[in-house]
Amino acid sequence: MPLIPAPILKRFAEDILLAAGVPRHKAELVATTLVATNLRGVDSHGIQLLTFYVDQLLAGEMDAQTDGRVVSENGSCLLFDGQNGLGQWVAEICSDHAVRIAKAQGIGMVVARESNHFGACNWWAQKMRDAGQIGIVMCNASAIVPPWQGREGRLGTNPICVALPGPWLLDMATTTVAAGKIFKARFNGQPEIPAGWAFDAEGVPTTDTEKAYAGMLMPLGGYKGSGLAMMVEILCGVLGGGAMSTQIGGIRFRGRTVRVSQTFVAIDVARFMPREEFEARMEWLVQRIKSTPAAPGYEEVLVAGEPEWRMEAQRSREGIPIPDGNWESLVKTAERVKVEAPAV
Amino acid sequence: MPLIPAPILKRFAEDILLAAGVPRHKAELVATTLVATNLRGVDSHGIQLLTFYVDQLLAGEMDAQTDGRVVSENGSCLLFDGQNGLGQWVAEICSDHAVRIAKAQGIGMVVARESNHFGACNWWAQKMRDAGQIGIVMCNASAIVPPWQGREGRLGTNPICVALPGPWLLDMATTTVAAGKIFKARFNGQPEIPAGWAFDAEGVPTTDTEKAYAGMLMPLGGYKGSGLAMMVEILCGVLGGGAMSTQIGGIRFRGRTVRVSQTFVAIDVARFMPREEFEARMEWLVQRIKSTPAAPGYEEVLVAGEPEWRMEAQRSREGIPIPDGNWESLVKTAERVKVEAPAV
Numbered sequence: 082m083p084l085i086p087a088p089i090l091k092r093f094a095e096d097i098l099l100a101a102g103v104p105r106h107k108a109e110l111v112a113t114t115l116v117a118t119n120l121r122g123v124d125s126h127g128i129q130l131l132t133f134y135v136d137q138l139l140a141g142e143m144d145a146q147t148d149g150r151v152v153s154e155n156g157s158c159l160l161f162d163g164q165n166g167l168g169q170w171v172a173e174i175c176s177d178h179a180v181r182i183a184k185a186q187g188i189g190m191v192v193a194r195e196s197n198h199f200g201a202c203n204w205w206a207q208k209m210r211d212a213g214q215i216g217i218v219m220c221n222a223s224a225i226v227p228p229w230q231g232r233e234g235r236l237g238t239n240p241i242c243v244a245l246p247g248p249w250l251l252d253m254a255t256t257t258v259a260a261g262k263i264f265k266a267r268f269n270g271q272p273e274i275p276a277g278w279a280f281d282a283e284g285v286p287t288t289d290t291e292k293a294y295a296g297m298l299m300p301l302g303g304y305k306g307s308g309l310a311m312m313v314e315i316l317c318g319v320l321g322g323g324a325m326s327t328q329i330g331g332i333r334f335r336g337r338t339v340r341v342s343q344t345f346v347a348i349d350v351a352r353f354m355p356r357e358e359f360e361a362r363m364e365w366l367v368q369r370i371k372s373t374p375a376a377p378g379y380e381e382v383l384v385a386g387e388p389e390w391r392m393e394a395q396r397s398r399e400g401i402p403i404p405d406g407n408w409e410s411l412v413k414t415a416e417r418v419k420v421e422a423p424a425v
Numbered sequence: 426m427p428l429i430p431a432p433i434l435k436r437f438a439e440d441i442l443l444a445a446g447v448p449r450h451k452a453e454l455v456a457t458t459l460v461a462t463n464l465r466g467v468d469s470h471g472i473q474l475l476t477f478y479v480d481q482l483l484a485g486e487m488d489a490q491t492d493g494r495v496v497s498e499n500g501s502c503l504l505f506d507g508q509n510g511l512g513q514w515v516a517e518i519c520s521d522h523a524v525r526i527a528k529a530q531g532i533g534m535v536v537a538r539e540s541n542h543f544g545a546c547n548w549w550a551q552k553m554r555d556a557g558q559i560g561i562v563m564c565n566a567s568a569i570v571p572p573w574q575g576r577e578g579r580l581g582t583n584p585i586c587v588a589l590p591g592p593w594l595l596d597m598a599t600t601t602v603a604a605g606k607i608f609k610a611r612f613n614g615q616p617e618i619p620a621g622w623a624f625d626a627e628g629v630p631t632t633d634t635e636k637a638y639a640g641m642l643m644p645l646g647g648y649k650g651s652g653l654a655m656m657v658e659i660l661c662g663v664l665g666g667g668a669m670s671t672q673i674g675g676i677r678f679r680g681r682t683v684r685v686s687q688t689f690v691a692i693d694v695a696r697f698m699p700r701e702e703f704e705a706r707m708e709w710l711v712q713r714i715k716s717t718p719a720a721p722g723y724e725e726v727l728v729a730g731e732p733e734w735r736m737e738a739q740r741s742r743e744g745i746p747i748p749d750g751n752w753e754s755l756v757k758t759a760e761r762v763k764v765e766a767p768a769v
Contacts, residue, residue: 156531157501158696187500188532192697215660231717231726243656251652284720302646308595308729309653311714312587316559319706320697326713352502353536353664362663369670370655373575376628382575385652 084400100418122392125261133332168199183347194323202242223331229307232284239313247363250386268406317342428744444762466736469605477676512543527691538667546586554588567675573651576628583657591707594730612750661686
C-alpha cells in the first residue's frame with residue numbers, strides 16, 4: 082500500500098475537482114478538508130468520496146457555482162438555502178454565520194437545507210472551536226437505516242459532532258458505524274464485516290460485505306440510536322424546511338439530487354465563564370477520565386478525538402496509506418476528467 | 426399488585442414531602458412530576474425516588490427552602506446556581522428562563538449548577554414544547570458509568586431529552602438503561618437483569634442484580650455512548666462551573682450533597698417557520714417512520730414517546746400499579762415523617 086504525502090494527495094484531489102468544473106477556491110476547500118480527514122485516519126470520509134462527487138458533478142446533479150443564499154436571519158437563528166451547492170462550501174459559509182451570530186448573541190444556530198455531502202462534520206465544528214466556541218454540527222443523510230423494529234431504510238447515519246476549546250472532539254454517526262466503513266471494506270475486497278454493523282436488504286443482520294452494501298446500517302444500541310437519528314433529522318431536515326427521510330438522495334444514487342440539511346450550532350463559552358477557565362476545566366475532566374484504570378484487555382482509556390489526533394501526527398510524518406482499491410478508483414476518476422495521477 | 430389512582434398517589438407523595446419540610450408549592454410540583462412519570466410507565470423515575478429524596482431532606486443534605494439565584498444572563502445564555510435546592514424547583518425556574526429567552530432571542534440556553542435530582546427530564550422539555558419551542562434537557566449524574574475501556578465509574582447516566590410541537594418525545598440515558606431500572610429490579614427482588622445493562626464492581630459484565638447494583642452501568646453501544654455522556658457532562662458540568670465526574674454525589678450516597686448540573690435549551694421554531702408548518706412536517710415524518718414494514722418478530726414500528734403516551738392513557742384510566750417492594754419502601758418512608766399511607 083503506497084504512503085502518499087498529504088500535500089501530493091491534496092493537489093491531486095484539487096486538480097480533479099478543477100477539471101470537473103469546480104471553481105478554484107472551492108476545489109481547494111474540498112481537497113483540503115478531504116485530505117485532512119484522511120490524515121485523521123477517517124478514510125471513509127476522505128478522498129474516496131471524490132469518486133462520488135465527480136459522478137454527481139459530471140451528471141450535472143450538483144451545482145459547483147452557486148454560493149447559496151440566506152433565507153432568513155432572526156435573533157440567534159439563521160435559515161440557509163444551499164441551492165444544491167457543494168456541501169463543503171455551504172458548510173464553510175454557514176459555520177461562519179454561526180460564529181458571527183454566537184459572538185453577537187451568545188448562541189448561533191444555522192440550518193442549511195438543499196445542501197450536499199460535506200465530508201466529515203468535524204472540520205466545521207473545529208472552525209467554531211477556533212473562535213472560542215462550542216461547535217455542534219449535525220446532518221441528515223440518505224435513508225439507509227431502518228427505524229428500530231422496521232425493515233426498510235427511513236433514516237440516515239445522521240452524525241453528531243461536537244468540538245470545543247479543550248482536548249476532546251466527538252464526531253459520530255448515530256449508527257453503530259458510518260456507511261463509509263462498509264464502502265471501504267467493499268472497495269478493498271474484504272468479504273466480511275463485524276457483527277452489529279448492518280442488516281441485509283430484508284432487515285436480517287449480516288456480516289457479508291456485499292449484502293451489507295446492498296442493505297442497511299444498524300442504529301446505535303437499537304431504539305436509542307433510532308431516537309438520536311430522529312433528533313438529528315428533526316434539527317436538520319424538519320426545522321430547515323428541506324428534504325426528510327426518503328426524500329433525501331445520496332452520493333451513491335444517480336438521477337436525483339442529494340438534498341441533505343446541515344445544522345451548525347455555536348455556543349460562546351465566554352458567556353458562561355472565561356475561555357481559559359473552560360479550557361482548564363476540560364483538561365481536568367479529560368485527565369479524570371483518562372486516569373480510569375483500564376478494563377481487562379485494554380491498556381488505557383482514550384477520550385473522543387484522541388485516536389484521530391494520534392493518527393494525524395503519524396500520517397503527517399509518514400504519509401497517508403491509500404489501499405489499492407481506493408487508489409484505482411481515484412485514478413479512474415482522474416482519467417474521466419483527463420487529470421494525470423501523481424507517481425506513487 | 427395494587428392499582429392506585431394517580432390523584433391518591435400524588436396526594437400521598439405531597440403529604441410525605443410536606444412532612445419532610447418541603448414548602449407546599451414545591452411539594453406539589455415534585456409530587457405532580459413524579460406521579461406523571463409513573464403514569465408514563467417510567468417507574469424508575471417515579472415515586473420510588475421519594476425514599477431517596479426524604480433521606481436527603483432528613484439528613485439535611487438538600488435545601489428545600491432556597492429558590493437558587495441567577496449568576497449571570499448574557500444574550501441567549503443564562504447561568505444559574507441551584508444552591509442545593511430541590512432539583513424539580515431549579516428545573517421549573519430554569520425552564521421558564523429558557524422559554525423567556527428563546528421568545529426574545531430565538532434560542533435560550535440555561536445551565537444550572539449545584540442542583541439536585543429532578544426526576545425525569547421530559548417534564549421540563551415539555552414545558553418548552555408547550556411554548557411552541559423545541560426543548561432540550563440534559564443533566565450530569567453520579568459517576569457510576571465507566572468510560573469505554575475503563576473499569577471505574579467516571580461518568581453518569583447523563584440523559585438527553587428532546588420535546589417539540591409534534592408527536593415525538595425522546596428521553597434517554599446515554600447508558601444502555603437508566604440506573605433506576607436496576608434499582609427497580611432490586612426493590613422487587615428480581616435476581617437477574619438482561620445482558621448488556623451493567624458491569625460488576627470490577628468492570629466485568631454481569632446479569633446479577635445485586636452485583637449490578639453494586640457495580641456500574643454500560644455506556645450505550647460502547648465508545649459512542651461514552652462520547653455522548655461526555656458531551657452531556659461538558660454542556661452541563663463543565664460549562665456551568667459546577668461539580669464534574671467523581672465530584673458529583675448521588676441520591677443513594679449519604680454524607681455529601683448531590684451537586685448535579687442541568688441544562689435547558691429552548692429553540693423557538695417560529696424563527697425558522699410557522700409553528701403549524703413545523704408540526705405538519707413532524708406529523709409527516711412520524712407517519713413516514715411508522716409506515717416502515719415491521720422487521721421479523723415485530724408488529725409495528727414505534728417512535729420515541731409513543732410507548733409512554735400509550736401507557737399514560739392506560740394508567741390514567743386504570744391506575745398505577747405499584748410493586749410490593751416499592752409500596753413497602755414508600756410506606757416506611759411515610760412512617761419516618763409520621764404520614765399515614767392511604768388504604769389500597
